[in-house]
Amino acid sequence: MALVETVASVVLNGLQQGAIFALLGIGMTIIFGTMDFLNLAHGALYLIGAYAGMVVLRSTELRGGLLSGSGITVVGLEYGFLMALVLVPLVGFVVGVVMERFVADPFYDRPHTDQLLVTFGIALIIQEVVKGIMGDTTYQSVTVRRILGVDVSGPVSLPVVGSFPQWRLYIILIALVVIGLTYVIIERTDFGLVVRAGTQDAEMVRLLGIKITRSYLVVFGLGAALAALAGLIGASIQTISPQIGIERALIPAFLVIVVGGAGSVVGAIVGGMVLGFTIAAMTIHASQWAQIVMYAVAAVVLLSKPQGLFGSVEVEE
């Protein structure tokens, strides 16, 4: 493979992987930055998104689990992808709001370690509930064929790279648009101003008479919706099983905010891209070292720049 082709392929794969990472990272970082709450159940929201996406998009024959045990063997709505694009983040938002009220709120004033522990437990519970309902099996990824009558599956011929799955380009597009929208909401609107002010000094915002608790709800829901969206996108290209929440979402999200800098949206985008490109580049030549190098990059950033590439606040114990 010529160098140009290699680079182009790395860029496309890196963008795709990085965009998913960034979606996860942004969700986690705005929750962390605003409420100073570390949510280890973030991966579980990705998991919910992936399964919700699967149910909305296609009919799946269930293998095992409570549903198939009680006679329901096929679930699925077979709505189109656009419907899923609305419904799945909505599900994520609702779960996020519930989580904020009943899990996060009692733990805002307790140490980070307690937050980590309780959300880790919640992550386990959600994973096991999903496993119990949908069965402990691995389902195939959902292939999206048409959006508004346009064929989106199948390969497309690109100038330099050659044949490339068309759907992956759409993923990059969708993710980048959503990331852009989130950026605008956080950086350019009044609501975003409150959120960012809350990141700096929540006490002060409250003293100014702004109801920060209401923003907390929205921010938590928004972060959860982004994670669910990442799950939907992930479900369209990768297999779906109860473990993906912890394996494919939680750790990357964590690394992204640590590399990018906790509490910074730009940092999460850059962090996601850095890790995505690292994986994409390593996959081409030494795929078995890809994960190792990704972790090494995170470790090097952490050691040399503890506040992250774009971080404004350093996390204290």
Next chain:
Amino acid sequence: MSEDADRASEDTQQVDGGAVIDGDHDGPAIEQARSLLGHDLGLLVITSLILLVFPFLLVDGLGILGEILGRRIGGYEGLAALVLTYGIVVIGFNILLEYTGLLSFGHAAFFGAAAYAAGIISAGTEVDFIVWGVSLFVLDLPAVTSPLLMVVFGTLVATLLAWPIGFLSIRRSGIYFAVLTLTFGQMLYFWALSPGAALTNGDNGFSDVHVGELFGTIRLGADVPVLELVGINDWEYLFVAFFAVLAIGTAHRIVNSPYGLIFKALGENERRVSFVGLNVFRYKLMAFVISAAFAGVGGSLFVMQEQYIHPTTGLYWITSGDFVIMTVLGGTGSLVGPMFGALVFEYINNVVSGISLPVIGPIRSLWRLVLGAVFVFVVWFFPRGIHGGLVDLGRALRSFAAFVVWAVRDPAAFRELLLDTVVAYRAAAADRIEAALSRIGIGGDRR
């Protein structure tokens, strides 16, 4: 946080931890040492006795209870040894978490590395070092099957691994420390999974474990003569129990030594420790290495029982998470607390998962749901863990009993106290009502 102070204190004179206590009591130092030794011996004897009856309680005691309840809730033979194995790991983990306040998410690295090291050295195979397809050199390892040497070697590897990882990770605190240890652990996991497969047998797991005779005579699987009566069927349990007693004794000695006092001080106020001229970095690193050595002992014992180790059971970060869960479940406030956590964790994992409930049916793979629920419950309501909760409950019951005794003995004083309480409560309620009224603008004076 106090990195500048750390660096500054590195250059200053090293003050030995021993000086802290010795200054206060010079005269009766020997006497004090003797009483400490006696205390230690007492602890060891009590622990040994408890561990001797532990399998009986777990297997037969719960078994009889289970027959009454009509459910199989008794443990099985191997479970007792497994609980102690994990118990050793979390006792060490607790030294790090409780005393220095460092939450590691990478202790599976030490557990797994020791397990692999002990397993590999017992196999004695040829190891071909291949880097990017090129064979560098072939190492012909002799098979070391002595159980004691396997544990020593595994622990050594874990300790040596902990040094560089700790050296880098200790530089950061709080959540960053957790993430750093996590990244190092995960790097090792992915290495063992595929690039290091020549050594670890990758995703197939390493099963070439040969456990030889203890002192060249005792096979670990062989029957124990007399102790059969108390439910101890093989030497393996005794072997593990020996290390468990050793671990508790060592941990107790460390925690109660001047050195351990500095660990405690680190957890309470790191900055002050550095202000009195102690090298914070060095003590934290030592706490880290010590806890890794405990994990190493546990890992070596684990591979000897299971005769098999896979990257996921040994090195994956979920295993680190399990250590955290066990420690926090049991309670970080005491030395043996985490042992309770290991017991509850493994009990849910191995026994509760086999129970069948009326509506839900067999629990089987849902055991983690039960575990997660128990865990969230404990973190939420008993921040000091099961052991701490039990201690609090005991204390509350004791003080209630004392109160009842006092009330019975002196009814007049009790009546007076009751009256006082009622009067005070009424005054407080009146205050609160007035405050509420003034807030909505009715009556009262505005402040």
